[in-house]
Amino acid sequence: MKKEASMLQKCTKFAASLSACLVFVYVFLPLMTESVDVLNRMSQYLDVNGIDPTRYYYTDVEQVKEAENYLQTVLDER
Amino acid sequence: MAQTDTNIVIDHGGSSWSDLWTKEDYLAIWLGFFIIAVSLIAYFGFGPREEFAKKIEAASQVQAGEVAKSPFKTIAWYKADDDVQKLKGSSSAFGKFASHWTKHPGSWKDNPLDALVKSDAQAKALNAKAMPAYEEAKAKAAAALVMAQKAEEAAGAAAFKDQALNDEATAKIADWRAVEKKVASAKKKTSEKAYNLIPSLIGLCAFFIVIFGIGITLMKKSFTEFARGFVIVFLVAVLAYMLGGQAISKQYGFGAEAWGILLGMIIANSIGTPRWVLPACQVEFFIKTGLVLLGAEVLFGKIMAIGIPGIFVAWVVTPIVLICTFIFGQKIIKMPSKTLNIVISADMSVCGTSAAIATAAACRAKKEELTLSIGLSLVFTAIMMIAMPAFIKAVGMPEILGGAWMGGTIDSTGAVAAAGAFLGDKAMYVAATIKMIQNVMIGVTAFCVALYWCTRVERQAGRTVGTGEIWHRFPKFVLGFLVASILFSLIDSNLSVGMADAMLDQGVVRGGTRLLRDWFFSLSFAAIGLSTNFRELAKYFKGGKPLILYVCGQSLNLVLTLTMAYIMFYLVFPEITAKI
Numbered sequence: 001m002k003k004e005a006s007m008l009q010k011c012t013k014f015a016a017s018l019s020a021c022l023v024f025v026y027v028f029l030p031l032m033t034e035s036v037d038v039l040n041r042m043s044q045y046l047d048v049n050g051i052d053p054t055r056y057y058y059t060d061v062e063q064v065k066e067a068e069n070y071l072q073t074v075l076d077e078r
Numbered sequence: 079m080a081q082t083d084t085n086i087v088i089d090h091g092g093s094s095w096s097d098l099w100t101k102e103d104y105l106a107i108w109l110g111f112f113i114i115a116v117s118l119i120a121y122f123g124f125g126p127r128e129e130f131a132k133k134i135e136a137a138s139q140v141q142a143g144e145v146a147k148s149p150f151k152t153i154a155w156y157k158a159d160d161d162v163q164k165l166k167g168s169s170s171a172f173g174k175f176a177s178h179w180t181k182h183p184g185s186w187k188d189n190p191l192d193a194l195v196k197s198d199a200q201a202k203a204l205n206a207k208a209m210p211a212y213e214e215a216k217a218k219a220a221a222a223l224v225m226a227q228k229a230e231e232a233a234g235a236a237a238f239k240d241q242a243l244n245d246e247a248t249a250k251i252a253d254w255r256a257v258e259k260k261v262a263s264a265k266k267k268t269s270e271k272a273y274n275l276i277p278s279l280i281g282l283c284a285f286f287i288v289i290f291g292i293g294i295t296l297m298k299k300s301f302t303e304f305a306r307g308f309v310i311v312f313l314v315a316v317l318a319y320m321l322g323g324q325a326i327s328k329q330y331g332f333g334a335e336a337w338g339i340l341l342g343m344i345i346a347n348s349i350g351t352p353r354w355v356l357p358a359c360q361v362e363f364f365i366k367t368g369l370v371l372l373g374a375e376v377l378f379g380k381i382m383a384i385g386i387p388g389i390f391v392a393w394v395v396t397p398i399v400l401i402c403t404f405i406f407g408q409k410i411i412k413m414p415s416k417t418l419n420i421v422i423s424a425d426m427s428v429c430g431t432s433a434a435i436a437t438a439a440a441c442r443a444k445k446e447e448l449t450l451s452i453g454l455s456l457v458f459t460a461i462m463m464i465a466m467p468a469f470i471k472a473v474g475m476p477e478i479l480g481g482a483w484m485g486g487t488i489d490s491t492g493a494v495a496a497a498g499a500f501l502g503d504k505a506m507y508v509a510a511t512i513k514m515i516q517n518v519m520i521g522v523t524a525f526c527v528a529l530y531w532c533t534r535v536e537r538q539a540g541r542t543v544g545t546g547e548i549w550h551r552f553p554k555f556v557l558g559f560l561v562a563s564i565l566f567s568l569i570d571s572n573l574s575v576g577m578a579d580a581m582l583d584q585g586v587v588r589g590g591t592r593l594l595r596d597w598f599f600s601l602s603f604a605a606i607g608l609s610t611n612f613r614e615l616a617k618y619f620k621g622g623k624p625l626i627l628y629v630c631g632q633s634l635n636l637v638l639t640l641t642m643a644y645i646m647f648y649l650v651f652p653e654i655t656a657k658i
Contacts, residue, residue: 053493057491059583
C-alpha cells in the first residue's frame with residue numbers, strides 16, 4: 001500500500017507547483033515579451049487600447065460595442 | 079455514488095412537482111431569474127428611462143435634420159450619436175451600487191496588491207502620468223475637428239452637390255473620428271479612482287453564501303457545511319482574479335478562469351483540498367446559474383450586425399465545423415468519450431470557454447472534460463491570437479478578410495478583439511462583430527446538444543424515446559437559459575436602438591446580470607480546480623486524442639471560414655466590404 005505523503009512533502013509540492021506556474025507567467029512570459037519585438041509591440045498596443053484578451057464573451061469586451069457602432073454607422077443606408 | 083454525482087454536470091431522477099424547489103436545475107433557473115427580475119425592475123422601473131428617452135429623441139431629431147441636409151454623416155450627426163452613446167443605465171444609483179458591491183480584483187503591473195487596494199495618492203499619480211497623453215490626443219482631436227469643419231463647410235457651400243468636396247469632407251470627418259477614439263482611450267487612463275475592495279468582497283462573499291445557501295438548503299444539503307467551505311472557494315476565485323489581472327498574464331489569455339482552475343488544481347493535488355471545503359464545490363449549481371444569466375446576453379437581434387456575410391461566416395460555417403469535428407472524433411479518432419468530443423468540438427468551433435461551459439452542462443460532461451477543453455482552447459487561443467495577425471500581414475491579406483477569418487476561428491472574444499486590433503481598426507471591427515454573432519450561437523448549440531443527448535446518445539438500444547422521457551432527461555436549466563435569451567431578445571427588439579443600448583445593454587446586462595454571471599463562472603472554475611484530480615484529468619488526455627481532435631477541427635475551421643469569408647465579402651457582397 002502506498003504511504004501517504006507527510007504534510008511537509010505536501011507543502012513542498014504545493015510551493016514548487018505554484019512557484020513553477022508563477023515563474024512561467026510572471027518571469028518567463030515578460031522576458032519573452034521584452035525580447036521578441038512583435039510581442040512587445042502587441043503588449044504595448046493592448047495596454048494603450050485597454051483590450052483584455054482573457055474575456056471570453058462579447059459583453060465583456062468593450063471593443064465589440066465599438067465595432068457594432070462603427071458597422072451600424074457605415075452600413076446604415078441613407 | 080456521491081463521487082459520481084460531484085463529477086457530472088447534471089442532476090438525476092424522474093420528474094415531480096417537488097423538483098421545482100428541490101432540484102438544482104430549477105433552483106438555478108429561479109436564482110438566475112430572481113437576479114434578472116431585480117435588474118430589470120431596478121433599471122426599467124426606477125432607472126433614468128424618461129430622461130434618456132428625451133435625450134435620445136433630441137439626438138434623433140438632430141440626426142434626422144442632418145440626414146435631410148447632407149448626403150454624408152456630418153459632424154453634428156456624429157456629435158448627436160456620441161450624446162446617445164454616453165447614456166448608460168449603469169450610471170444610475172442602482173448601477174453604481176451593483177458595480178461597487180460586485181467589483182472583482184482588477185488589473186495590476188508590478189504589485190499584486192494594486193488589484194485590491196489603490197490609495198488616493200496612487201490614483202492621482204496614475205492620472206497625472208496619463209494626463210500628457212490625454213492632452214496631446216485632445217489637441218490632435220481639436221485640430222482634426224477644425225479640418226473636418228472646414229471640409230464640411232466647403233461641401234455645404236456647394237450645397238453638398240460637389241462629389242469631390244463631399245468625399246473630402248467624409249474623409250476628414252473619418253480622420254476626426256479616429257482621433258476621437260484615441261482621446262476616449264487616453265481619457266480612461268486619467269480617470270483612475272482610489273478603491274479598497276476588501277470590505278465589498280467580504281460583503282459579496284456573505285451575499286453569495288446566502289443566495290446559494292438557500293438553494294443548498296432546499297436541495298436538502300447542509301447550509302453550514304456549504305457556508306464554511308464556500309469561504310475557501312471564494313478566496314481561490316479572488317486570488318484567481320488577482321493573478322489573472324496582471325498585464326502580461328492577461329496578454330497571453332491567462333485570466334481569472336485559467337488561474338481559478340490552475341490554483342484549485344495545485345491545492346487539490348498537493349496539500350489536498352480539505353474535506354470540509356468539498357461541500358462548497360457546487361460546480362454545477364454555479365455554472366447553471368451563470369448560464370441562466372448568460373441567456374440575458376444572448377440577443378438574437380445581434381446576428382444581423384454585419385448583414386448576410388456575417389450570418390454565413392458565423393452561422394453556416396460554425397455548425398458545419400461543429401458537426402464534422404464531432405463525427406470525425408467519433409468515427410476516425412474514436413474518442414473514448416462522446417461528451418469530451420462534443421465539448422471540444424463546440425469549444426473550438428463556436429466561441430471557446432462560454433460555449434464549452436454551455437455544452438458541457440447541456441450534455442452532462444464531466445468536470446475534467448470541461449477543464450481539458452478549456453485548457454486546449456486557452457493554449458490555442460494564445461497561439462492563434464499572435465500567429466494569425468502576423469500571418470495575415472505577411473501574406474498581405476486584405477484587412478476585412480483577415481478580420482472575418484480571425485473572428486470566425488479564434489476562440490475567445492477578447493483575443494479576437496486583440497488580434498483584430500493588431501491588424502487594424504477595420505479588421506478589429508469585423509473580427510469582433512463576427513465573434514459576437516458566433517457568441518449568440520451558444521444558445522442554439524446548448525439546446526441542440528441537450529436534445530440530441532436526451533433523444534439519441536442516452537437512448538437505450540432499440541428503444542424509442544417518448545416526449546415524457548425526453549422531458550425527464552432534458553437539462554431544465556437550458557430552458558431557463560433560452561427563456562432568458564428570448565425574453566431579452568424581445569425586449570431588445572421592442573426598444574429603439576439607443577434605448578436598448580442605454581437601458582438593456584449598458585444597464586440591466588452590464589450593470590446587473592453580467593456582474594454576477596462573471597463571478598458565478600469564476601467560482602465554478604475555482605470549484606472545478608479544487609475538486610479535480612490530475613490523474614483523472616490525465617486519463618482523458620490518453621493518446622493525445624483531444625489534441626488531435628482540436629487541431630484537426632480547427633484546421634477545417636480555418637479553411638472553411640477563410641473560404642466562406644472570401645466568397646461572402648469579396649464575391650457575393652463586395653458592396654458591404656466597400657462600405658466598411
